[in-house]
Amino acid sequence: MKIAIASNGNTLESTLDLSFGRCAYFIIYDSESKAMEFIPNPNRDLEEGAGPASVNIIASRNTNKIISSEFGVKIKPLLDSLKIQMIVLKEPTKTIQQIINMLNH
């Protein structure tokens, strides 16, 4: 299963980004092979429509879940129709390493 995490950096010590559409990096984590892919977000500086554009990137990687601290109003119906699960984690201090450890429970 592939899980996307919205991160504000490209290391394991980076933390969750405060927004999904305009986060710095997407991390695609494969829970079976434990592989990780860091994708820089090209939509960071978009004035409008960053969320839907980011959903496109995530969906093209066949992701099942997205972890972020915030989701915009435009992408909720999109993710619902794509059947991607949203996980809202309101702890901006958590590092990517901690989140991956939680996922491996």
Add this chain to the structure above:
Amino acid sequence: MSPRIKVLRKVLSPPIIKGFKPYGLQAGQQHPEVVNLLYEEYEALRLSDYDKLNHHQASIMMGVSRPTFTRIYGSALQKVAKAMVEGRQISIEGGKVYFDSDWYQCSNCHCYFNNPQKDIVVENCPLCGHDQINQFDFANESEDDHPTNCEDFCVCPGCGFEKKHRFGDPCNQQTCPECNHLMIRKKSTDPKKQKN
């Protein structure tokens, strides 16, 4: 000028079939074109005639105003009637809708998550795997989010019991917990509000 943009309608889940076909010798011969029933019209029929809600309750479920719901429902009936009388096929597709999903909260890691696959029951938190999860109630959360929504108080005319007015809950439909009188709104001290 372009028409006003439609509000997204909330649909609980898509219909289990894609449409209906007439049968019999004359089926589809006179009018081969298909009647396109929109998702929102299907949902209006389901809420109003299958779940037997009234239009006001159903409009809240779909996140539109009551008059809009009645228009959607009217157009649904019109299309179904047209398909039946003229022997046309009905295809259910399209419409400005989104599909609603349930939200849960994990009591271990305090994350919120939704369940996009309705046929699977959620038992564990997808993040930490903990099994103590609660169905998330939007009504409680919205009160925390907007604590200053309404500064008024509900007051009991019998015993003078007061409680903070909750936005969207009419005072005169609530009873006093002390003496079971119906509550009324306390006169506002704000001179601007008294004018209205």
